[in-house]
Amino acid sequence: MSYVSKSVVVRARLLAPAFLLMGLVACSGKDETAAPAPAADAAKPAATTPTAPVAPPAVSSKVQAMGSEELRESASQALRENRMYAPAGDNAIEYYLALRDKTPDDASVKSALTDLLPYTLIAAEQNLAREDFEEGQRLIALIEKVDPKAPALPRLKQGITRGVEVAAQRTTEETDRVKREAEAKTKQLAEQQKLAEQRTREAAAAQQIAAQQTAATPAAAPAPTPAPAAADTARREAEQRQQQAAAQAAAAARQTAAPTLRPVSTPAPRYPADALRSNTSGEVLVEITVGTDGSVTSARVLRATPARTFDREALSAVKRWRFEPVAAPVTTRRTLAFSPGN
Numbered sequence: 001m002s003y004v005s006k007s008v009v010v011r012a013r014l015l016a017p018a019f020l021l022m023g024l025v026a027c028s029g030k031d032e033t034a035a036p037a038p039a040a041d042a043a044k045p046a047a048t049t050p051t052a053p054v055a056p057p058a059v060s061s062k063v064q065a066m067g068s069e070e071l072r073e074s075a076s077q078a079l080r081e082n083r084m085y086a087p088a089g090d091n092a093i094e095y096y097l098a099l100r101d102k103t104p105d106d107a108s109v110k111s112a113l114t115d116l117l118p119y120t121l122i123a124a125e126q127n128l129a130r131e132d133f134e135e136g137q138r139l140i141a142l143i144e145k146v147d148p149k150a151p152a153l154p155r156l157k158q159g160i161t162r163g164v165e166v167a168a169q170r171t172t173e174e175t176d177r178v179k180r181e182a183e184a185k186t187k188q189l190a191e192q193q194k195l196a197e198q199r200t201r202e203a204a205a206a207q208q209i210a211a212q213q214t215a216a217t218p219a220a221a222p223a224p225t226p227a228p229a230a231a232d233t234a235r236r237e238a239e240q241r242q243q244q245a246a247a248q249a250a251a252a253a254r255q256t257a258a259p260t261l262r263p264v265s266t267p268a269p270r271y272p273a274d275a276l277r278s279n280t281s282g283e284v285l286v287e288i289t290v291g292t293d294g295s296v297t298s299a300r301v302l303r304a305t306p307a308r309t310f311d312r313e314a315l316s317a318v319k320r321w322r323f324e325p326v327a328a329p330v331t332t333r334r335t336l337a338f339s340p341g342n
Helices: 003-014 018-033 068-080 092-102 108-129 132-144 155-218 228-257 273-277 311-318
Strands: 263-265 282-290 296-303 330-338
Touching: 018 092, 068 092, 092 108, 092 132, 108 132, 108 155, 132 155, 155 228, 263 273, 296 330, 311 330
Parallel strands: none
Antiparallel strands: 282 296, 282 330
């Protein structure tokens, strides 16, 4: 099959979502019209404004070093395997961009890039929605490399900046909330410990008084007294309260010290071709276990809507996720959304 024929096949496969690009362009136009609004944000102190991730190179050095024929074959293989824009360094759009640099007058290469652009725009929007800013920045770099004047670029870049600000603010608020809860729990446990110690002292005093009364009773007229039994009961209750307070303190300490997962790379799942053609959307709830080195050691689907449509791509994506190393394995849940209209 000649390369021109392959380009025709690519056009036929990518024609269906073309209307999505039109919608994105329309949205971009609205955002550009309202561009003066961020002026208020510019007045904020620079120290409180997080910066977006540094834009990575659009095309990896490994891809740039490949020859023209190898790039054509790799691009065709990536399209057959539905690797349109991911993973980084091994996807169709990077191969075509490198090929365009080597053969700038090849119309078929330019056409293929034009057809791939809508998919990359959708993927960038999805990564911003799930707050995967590193992957979103990479996709924005690809879009800008394809078309530096793409109408959606200003909105996407602004989305990166705002998303980082919101995520940083949410992290700060969550940290403050956990700190307040830990302080309140510590204060409560201290009060419980103090009350338990007071009851222990009261029980010991009652036992001492009972012993003195027993010693003062004449030997000829011994009489049973419930005081020692009451003292023993009070002492046992005090010991139980102390044990409960210690258990609660240990649980609070474990909860406070629980490791927080910090994502390093969470690439988006590939959109199944059948679901994209039928405009099917859905979501998958997965449970993952992250090892101490930050890699995902196990993953399973807990719930999927619709069933068995996006499961495989969701599991394939999360198994490639990477987080910062943690002291102990962490099990958590994540929801992956699939929406061709985002």
